[in-house]
Amino acid sequence: MQYLRVQRASSRSDIFPKLVGMQKSMRANHFAVFRIAGAGLPNKRKLVCELDNWGSSASENINVMIEAFGEMLIHHIDVSLLPMSWSGPEGGRAAETAADEPSPLIRHIDDLHRMPYGGIAFPVRLGAVGNGYVAFSGAGLDLSSDTVIDQHVRSCQIMMDLLALDERRAVPSESLSEREIACLQLAGDGQISEEIAEKLGLSVHTVNAYLGSATIKLDSVNRIQAIAKAIRLGYIQ
Known part of the structure; x- marks a missing residue:
């Protein structure tokens, strides 16, 4: 009897197209993947950017995001798996439903307008390691309930791919028979x-x-x- 292996990313270059696809489906301008480093060390946890496509302004915008609500995101993932959204300096909040009412599937961060656009961060909790967020920014994100659920599932797959790549590097070179x-x-x-x-x-x-x-x-x-x-x-x- 033959057993097929689950298709996982073999390198980070395989993950990038998946993120671009998610970006397009949400009508986002940019994405960034954050991991929480320092797990198990009190007051030492921090967000670390693993992947992004923010171009030449990446460092500045990512640092602004981490400084603006990095601690809030780290605390949030301990108590909830609801995605967190925020507004840009001129609103920039995506239409969450047809009536533009706040979705029960999202926690909105109020009064944090240091980012150039609104955005959303999907939390992924995989255990002692591998926790983090897949975030998207843009002035008109599609945050309908169906989209939020679909993109949250895809975000979990992205983080599982990253964790698998990390663990694969630590596995002995002798593969399973x-x-x-x-x-x-x-x-x-x-x-x-x-x-x-x-x-x-x-x-x-x-x-x-x-x-x-x-x-x-x-x-x-x-x-x-x-x-x-x-x-x-x-x-x-």
Whole structure:
């Protein structure tokens, strides 16, 4: 039986076109991806820009954004996963519904007009590491409820791709074998070693050996962690 790997970005250059596509669908001018660095260190967490297309003004605008409400964004992700939007100096707030009423899916930041345009930041929380925001700015963003939900899902995929790339660099060069992937996939589907052995025509001892070697290769402490990491890295679904 063949198991297909989930298609994940193989480099950051694969992520950029996805962000451009999201930008166009929202009618945004720019995007930026922020990660929260310093996790686990009290008062040391900060936003770090990983990717952006703000051109020559990138550093200035990103620094303005971080200074304006970086601490607010860091605190917000601890307590809520609602996207946060803001207005530009002349309003610039996107039409959130047909009646231009505030959407219950968005928390609006009031009285923060240091950014040249309005914008929205989608929070993504992936655990101890990988947390951050995918942000878009523009004078007329499409923030309808359907768009917000769709772009939030896409933002999660972007952050998962970045986390997977980070973890892939830390994984030993020896890749998983087809048998190891097959055993992990079935274990991830909730099957125990005896069931996996019967399905693959192997002994229980051999199945456990494959799961054990895969766990070591993925630098995991147990089978559950190995399955979670294999999913993030795109080995299994």
